[in-house]
Amino acid sequence: MPTVLITDCTSSIGLASTKLFSAIGWNVIAAKRSRDSQIDMAPSERLWVTHLDVCDPAEIKEVIEQSVKRFGNIDILVVNALHHQIGLFEGIPRKKYIQHFGINVLGTMDMIRSIMPLFRQTHRGVIISVISSPDHSILPMMSSVYASNSALEGFLHAFIPEAASQGILVKLVMRYLGPSDMIFKEHALSHLADCSLTDYHDYIKVSEEVLMKKKVGSRKSEEVARAIYNAATDGSSRFRYLVGTENASHSEGRGDRVDGSTELRTNI
Secondary structure, three states, X not given: OOEEEEOOOOOHHHHHHHHHHHHHOOEEEEEEOOOOOOOOOOOEOOEEEEEOOOOOHHHHHHHHHHHHHHHOOOOEEEEOOOOOOOXXXXXOOXXXXXXXXXXXXXXXXXXXXXXXXXXXXXXXXXXXEEEEEOOOOOOOOOHHHHHHHHHHHHHHHHHHHHHHOOOEEEEEEEEEOOXXXXXXXXXXXXXXXXXXXXXXXXXXXXXXXXXXXXXXXXXXXHHHHHHHHXXXXXXXXXXXXXXXXXXXXXXXXXXXXXXXXXXXXXXX
């Protein structure tokens, strides 16, 4: 059976993807960001749970080497390095922006850089990056989210020809982002308080109302997992897989849209 390496598998999209690939019978390397966290799955000889910090190139290399020793190869890389940061641009400390880009953008790039030698040996492989994206409207308090998503999508799109020259496919799975009350209050309002940016008080209040309305459209992790699986197995050169009707304007005429009715492809 094929082997897939999935990052950040302790919850949400990563855990749903791990369960889906495992249920279908794949070998799964389930990487967790925190050493103390647990993955809610029964042990299996086809499932290897390990720690992996996408910001540590040495650890990435070690996990890839150990994965090959255990399963013989890695066929699919799913980089699920999602780090959300919501708040006023002025209110978010610079070190938080660096951390955000370090995980979402540089972490993904380091994972790809590390897997490429292995994929080039076999002249095949699929690289899938997963991001949570606001819909086509510009939502407030999300400058860092838009910035990192744009940077990552731009890199992946430009990298496609290089990867294709070696027989490797590059995919982007985008899930509509609907922040919860807890995420908004912890990130946005705390940054306002820390920096005493009281001039933004009215803007914050209106922004919260807008974001709370948008949260209704959030897509379930299982839907995103199905999109990831299809991206891994459809064998096409298609780049974007947009999960949810909120992204319909992005996908118009391009066949990018994926929704809850998507059927799993089994032609592995």
